[in-house]
Amino acid sequence: MKTLVWVEHDNASVKDATLHTVTAAAKLGEVHLLVAGSGCRAAAEAAAKIAGVAKVHVADNAAYEHALAENVAPLIVELMGHHDAFLAPATTTGKNVAPRVAALLDVMQLSDILSVEGEKTFTRPIYAGNAIATVESSDAKLVITVRGTAFEKAAAEGGSAAIEDVAGAGDAGLSSFVGAELAKSERPELTSAKVIVSGGRALKDSETFEQYIMPLADKLGAAVGASRAAVDAGYVPNDYQVGQTGKIVAPEVYIAVGISGAIQHLAGMKDSKTIIAINKDEDAPIFQVADVGLVADLFSAVPELTGKL
Amino acid sequence: MKILVPVKRVIDYNVKPRVKADGTGVDLANVKMSMNPFDEIAVEEAIRIKEAGKAEEIVAVSVGPAKAQDTLRTALAMGADRAILIETDAEVEPLAVAKILKAIVAEENPGLVILGKQAIDDDSNQTGQMLAALLGRPQGTFASKVEIDGDHVAVTREVDGGLETVKLSLPAIVTTDLRLNEPRYASLPNIMKAKKKQLDVKTAADYGVDIAPRLKTLKVSEPPVRVAGVKVADVDALVAKLKELGVA
Ligand SMILES: Cc1cc2nc3c(=O)[nH]c(=O)nc-3n(C[C@H](O)[C@H](O)[C@H](O)COP(=O)(O)OP(=O)(O)OC[C@H]3O[C@@H](n4cnc5c(N)ncnc54)[C@H](O)[C@@H]3O)c2cc1C
Numbered sequence: 001m002k003t004l005v006w007v008e009h010d011n012a013s014v015k016d017a018t019l020h021t022v023t024a025a026a027k028l029g030e031v032h033l034l035v036a037g038s039g040c041r042a043a044a045e046a047a048a049k050i051a052g053v054a055k056v057h058v059a060d061n062a063a064y065e066h067a068l069a070e071n072v073a074p075l076i077v078e079l080m081g082h083h084d085a086f087l088a089p090a091t092t093t094g095k096n097v098a099p100r101v102a103a104l105l106d107v108m109q110l111s112d113i114l115s116v117e118g119e120k121t122f123t124r125p126i127y128a129g130n131a132i133a134t135v136e137s138s139d140a141k142l143v144i145t146v147r148g149t150a151f152e153k154a155a156a157e158g159g160s161a162a163i164e165d166v167a168g169a170g171d172a173g174l175s176s177f178v179g180a181e182l183a184k185s186e187r188p189e190l191t192s193a194k195v196i197v198s199g200g201r202a203l204k205d206s207e208t209f210e211q212y213i214m215p216l217a218d219k220l221g222a223a224v225g226a227s228r229a230a231v232d233a234g235y236v237p238n239d240y241q242v243g244q245t246g247k248i249v250a251p252e253v254y255i256a257v258g259i260s261g262a263i264q265h266l267a268g269m270k271d272s273k274t275i276i277a278i279n280k281d282e283d284a285p286i287f288q289v290a291d292v293g294l295v296a297d298l299f300s301a302v303p304e305l306t307g308k309l
Numbered sequence: 310m311k312i313l314v315p316v317k318r319v320i321d322y323n324v325k326p327r328v329k330a331d332g333t334g335v336d337l338a339n340v341k342m343s344m345n346p347f348d349e350i351a352v353e354e355a356i357r358i359k360e361a362g363k364a365e366e367i368v369a370v371s372v373g374p375a376k377a378q379d380t381l382r383t384a385l386a387m388g389a390d391r392a393i394l395i396e397t398d399a400e401v402e403p404l405a406v407a408k409i410l411k412a413i414v415a416e417e418n419p420g421l422v423i424l425g426k427q428a429i430d431d432d433s434n435q436t437g438q439m440l441a442a443l444l445g446r447p448q449g450t451f452a453s454k455v456e457i458d459g460d461h462v463a464v465t466r467e468v469d470g471g472l473e474t475v476k477l478s479l480p481a482i483v484t485t486d487l488r489l490n491e492p493r494y495a496s497l498p499n500i501m502k503a504k505k506k507q508l509d510v511k512t513a514a515d516y517g518v519d520i521a522p523r524l525k526t527l528k529v530s531e532p533p534v535r536v537a538g539v540k541v542a543d544v545d546a547l548v549a550k551l552k553e554l555g556v557a
């Protein structure tokens with residue numbers, strides 16, 4: 001089987017999400033990559049070094065700069081003329097683009113796969129991860145999004161794939177990019193961090209969140225996450241949300257502070273290696289999944305903890 | 310302009326789903342069912358656009374069992390004008406739902422279709438993007454802001470790095486994220502009024518759409534269970550644990 005993997009990149013380097021997806025693709029067959037962007041040669045060269053990759057297709061065109069689904073989906077469909085499976089990481093970009101490709105190919109997408117069980121058989125979470133379905137596709141071609149935390153990263157170095165330019169039709173004339181407000185942070189990225197400190201509704205407001213959660217995260221070199229309640233209330237931006245409908249994380253250590261442990265939150269973090277919870281309610285559901293629990297008021301416990309580290 | 314809002318009947322988000330002992334699926338017998346939360350947000354957004362004078366009619370559509378009429382009545386009670394149920398007892402996959410919606414779009418000609426970004430039962434996150442593809446229309450997914458301006462719509466999207474705004478030509482497809490709005494509760498008088506609103510019942514065959522599944526579910530199993538660990542007495546004990554774990 002020949003697979004085509006969507007490369008998530010910033011025109012210069014390749015994002016980790018791609019490396020997890022390459023591992024999933026390699027279980028199906030030969031791995032080809034697609035780098036679509038504008039001035040993305042450096043990203044294509046970085047992609048060609050990923051271990052196990054046979055070929056890198058590069059589509060360098062202003063119309064692909066922001067990965068607008070209307071523009072990149074036809075390009076992928078064209079390449080799928082000679083590939084059997086399209087795989088994208090289950091990032092917001094992958095989730096935006098892949099179903100558009102699937103519908104154009106008239107196939108049912110397999111969302112957020114956790115494992116490759118056979119040529120056409122995969123497992124995937126349903127009902128906020130409270131059930132795992134094993135599904136078999138009957139379609140001629142496969143379109144898949146991959147849950148990063150379920151697959152190891154492929155080695156970023158060691159490969160020497162051929163780079164081939166592809167043209168593509170460019171701008172479909174349906175949509176345009178207006179602008180972005182992207183968070184800049186010195187902290188590690190949520191989805192690749194070793195340690196995460198997450199705060200919930202109990203943090204009261206954005207100042208309190210900043211005052212209590214950030215120093216602890218800094219001491220631990222941790223990324224910062226949040227529950228939906230904390231994001232909805234404006235304590236932190238939307239990209240901090242961990243959960244069923246936010247980011248899926250699986251760090252070595254996840255510290256939940258003032259988070260109750262609703263199933264939608266657990267869906268995003270229960271594959272963390274060690275879960276630590278600080279909550280003043282000893283019956284909070286988060287304690288049912290926590291390896292280490294501290295029943296305490298966070299407003300005294302967190303500063304004390306930060307001070308003692 | 311007309312707005313079409315597809316709404317799905319799903320397990321209520323407060324219910325913890327249980328896997329059936331025979332591994333064929335999740336037990337939905339006697340379980341509370343509700344409108345998919347993202348679809349409530351979609352209905353709310355459509356109503357706000359209509360209230361702002363930018364739309365005249367809101368049509369809610371559901372593909373599902375007879376009971377999905379309740380879900381449609383909820384949409385009508387919130388403020389949708391009319392509803393269509395495509396009745397089936399089968400589990401219809403996103404691709405087939407998108408094909409049915411495409412046929413309805415051909416009849417109704419909406420300027421906007423607003424869907425949820427994700428159904429909380431299958432967690433597919435596909436239908437809106439698929440519908441946009443089948444119609445050859447632009448898509449504004451994971452919306453946290455929707456602004457109609459003449460023959461365009463600006464959609465602010467929740468993306469992994471923060472927010473992004475795209476401009477789409479109308480007609481377009483939008484899918485909702487959590488921060489788009491806070492859905493209203495239907496008032497009692499509006500619930501009564503909704504009972505009299507038009508609700509047509511059709512089948513997929515009426516639209517000539519084949520809903521045979523492409524994916525076969527071989528098995529549904531419980532995820533690995535985590536067992537509760539220890540509770541530590543104080544912060545010092547927690548510091549010791551963090552040292553043990555090598556993170557402090
Ligand atoms: C469609 C849908 C999608 C969703 N997606 C997500 C998602 O992706 N991620 C997500 O997180 N949620 C999601 N949710 C929301 C989820 O259902 C919960 O509402 C949310 O996770 C609750 O956040 P919380 O734990 O911060 O708040 P709460 O449930 O209010 O919990 C606050 C906790 O803080 C504790 N506390 C209060 N004061 C203190 C103190 N001084 N010291 C210590 N502890 C204290 C309380 O005991 C309580 O346990 C979703 C919901 C829906 C309907």
Ligand SMILES: Nc1ncnc2c1ncn2[C@@H]1O[C@H](COP(=O)(O)O)[C@@H](O)[C@H]1O
Nearest residue numbers: 315316372424425427428433434435436
């Ligand atoms: N059976 C259905 N009936 C009506 N709308 C649906 C149905 N299935 C999916 N949708 C719509 O598509 C969105 C995304 O669903 P999904 O792609 O299944 O995650 C939902 O939020 C609904 O708006």
